[in-house]
Amino acid sequence: MTMIGWAQIALVLAAIVAAAIPLGRYIAAVAEGSMRWLRPVEALFYRVSGIDPAAEQGWRAYSMAMLAVNAAGFLWLYSVLRLQGLLPLNPRGFDSLPPWLAFNTAVSFVANTNWQAYSGEAAMSYFSQMVGLAVQNFLSASTGIALAIAVSRAFAHGRVGGLGNFWVDFTRVTLYLLLPLSVVAGLVYVALGVPQTLGDYVIAATLEGDRQVIPLGPAAFQIAIKHLGTNGGGFFGANSLHPFEGPNALATAIQIWSQALIPFALCISFGHLVRDTRQGRTLMAVMLGFVVVATGAIYAAEAAGTPMLASLDIEPAQGNMEGKDVRFGLALAALFTATTTGASCGAVNAMLSSFTPLGGMVPLFLIQLGEVLPGGVGSGLYGILNFVLLTVFIAGLMVGRTPEYLGKKVQAREIKLVMLAVLVLPATILGFTAVSMVLPAATASLAHAGPHGLTEMLYAYTSAAGNNGSAFGGLTADTPWLNTTLGVAMLLGRFAYALPVMAIAGSLAGKVKMPEGSGTLPTHGPLFAGLLAGIILILGGLQFLPSLALGPLAEHFVMLAGKTF
Known part of the structure; x- marks a missing residue:
């Protein structure tokens, strides 16, 4: 760096x-x-x-x-x-x-x-x-x-x-x-x-x-x-x-x-x-914080390179340039990757399959967090508002305050719909990946074995269900099985997520807007921003950490032992 x-x-x-x-x-x-x-x-x-x-x-x-x-x-x-x-x-x-x-x-x-x-x-x-x-x-x-x-x-x-x-x-x-x-x-x-x-x-x-x-x-x-x-x-x-x-x-x-x-x-x-412009600034601060941290993590992982590169007579500052354009360098490649996967864009200016295992895991995890950091146009905002409702509900249970956001009470109906939307991604991603990893017609599309091959398949369904569109690389996706199941995953990720969110909006729109009281949790400022970021991170980790441990994390430790895929 x-x-x-x-x-x-x-x-x-x-x-x-x-x-x-x-x-x-x-x-x-x-x-x-x-x-x-x-x-x-x-x-x-x-x-x-x-x-x-x-x-x-x-x-x-x-x-x-x-x-x-x-x-x-x-x-x-x-x-x-x-x-x-x-x-x-x-x-x-x-x-x-x-x-x-x-x-x-x-x-x-x-x-x-x-x-x-x-x-x-x-x-x-x-x-x-x-x-x-x-x-x-x-x-x-x-x-x-x-x-x-x-x-x-x-x-x-x-x-x-x-x-x-x-x-x-x-x-x-x-x-x-x-x-x-x-x-x-x-x-x-x-x-x-x-x-x-x-x-x-x-x-x-x-x-x-x-x-x-x-x-x-x-x-x-x-x-x-x-x-x-x-x-x-x-x-x-x-x-x-x-x-x-x-x-x-x-x-x-x-x-x-x-x-x-x-x-x-x-x-x-x-x-x-x-x-209330403070609410918008708080949401943007959370999104921006994740982008900065993700960019730094990718930049650090790629700049550090690999033990195999370190053993060669290469300038150490160059890092892992495989799959990247020398015109842009590691910095713009890292920022482009973090924003394109965080923003549900899917454009790429570097080939993710050639990243180090940890460098490739960061964009994968950004998508798995729900494509809300900052997410796609529109979907990022209503996606992070879904997490906001979950955050105020959890905070209300923890400290005994009224679960409400901007004067609208958050009750059982809204939380049930929030969880319905939140569960769309892990059910779609992990379900299709599990089936595909034991189906010969799907595994034949993998270009690599071991944990790298698992990451290829996991990334494909993560990208599809997260409506991101970027490809990890190495996967031959133009097959009847992958074309069909990835298409279904895209539909679920877009519309099976949006419909519960719209139902939440309809429910909240019909509620009286209450003035703030002594029992209202402030939803602006650093405290709530940190709580919201923690909920997003913990929920994503609980859902996807086992799959990441079998894929990029396992590949990282194998790489340190001198083996690549």
Whole structure:
């Protein structure tokens, strides 16, 4: 580790926080309907769609609208991928995707997971990339933010019948937030050298006289929403390691900034919506603390290298550079990895399978903690609010205070729904991993034996259920079993988690908002932040420590004995 490396990390994190605060205020204004500069366009969408923007929806109607738009998105994307060979903008003549891969990919982009069992430049036409995948990048991100806004309203008001209107929230988030940010970011990427063209791939002659195919395409604007929407699906197979997706260190820093910006900003918007900015700052502080610690842990593990590297005549400060880009170094690789797995983005600028066991365990554990640190756009906020309710309930039991949050009593119904949501991830991750590790059709996809092989499989289902989308590497995922089960895990991780949260919001929205009293637990400041962080960490450890002990922790001690896999 170096001072320059830490300075890079500090600079990018400071830029994220500095931009998240005003953006959070802006998102709150969008949620409250204060933004009017695109009102004619917004009104046109309502008229064409037959939507009454003044109609309030309860949690059931809001959730049904959310499911409907995502079901339509799945059918559209699946159809595009299955008919790709017949559709235009296909200069390389790529064939249509087979059924299982099309199912997995469509589910992946609908669920904001963007798991990729294909290589973009070798399988996807420009039409599929733009009209299929890029469009769904916007829709899935807008869905998550709309749900977060609805949940925020449940805490903001006392005894209201509805949570807003999904179609209005969905439209406003797309028009006023995601589209403007993506246009600006896309132009920046073009200026930095990311291609944005409908021209065919370029055939170049190498110095040896061979022919090399250089893939191009409309990449810049898809990469913009890939990071801003915490989608993560790369235009090219190597994702941000590809020189056209990550052309230089500045582009990489902007990508890190982009993928963490909106999740942090939503904490600030939550504070403004509930009229208590201290609450939003507390949530953001917890998220930021985990990102800093995770970044430091990855950076330290990779900088220390391995005993095998230490035995070679290599500069010690270099550390474990395998699978990393020398243009970015260990610092930006560590920060990128921590934010992409903490923020449910799934983009990568380093190959996790080549990390040291402890360095690879940190991003795995970040996802297993619930993708709330800071989590995906929207899902991070309503996910951490789930933990907040659990924290105030546990604190109330410990000290005899009234379990309540922002004036809303937390009772048996809410805690049952909280636990239903919390148990979705471990049940899905550990269940599918256990079955796959004894099924020959699944273990045949592993590239490595021993604990490293277990980590490959565990990471795949963790990434899918956590709606992250990053891959550990080494796993041949394009098989009927993995395409299907990973797709099911993505659906459960997205919708089986979101529905109980919406039910909680509906329950809390109907409750009277009580003023703070002497028995109210303060839910802002360092004490509550530490308690919340402890609950998240302890719950994640209790659920996943045994699997981590059999995977990366076991591999670490075996590595110290001189054996690798």
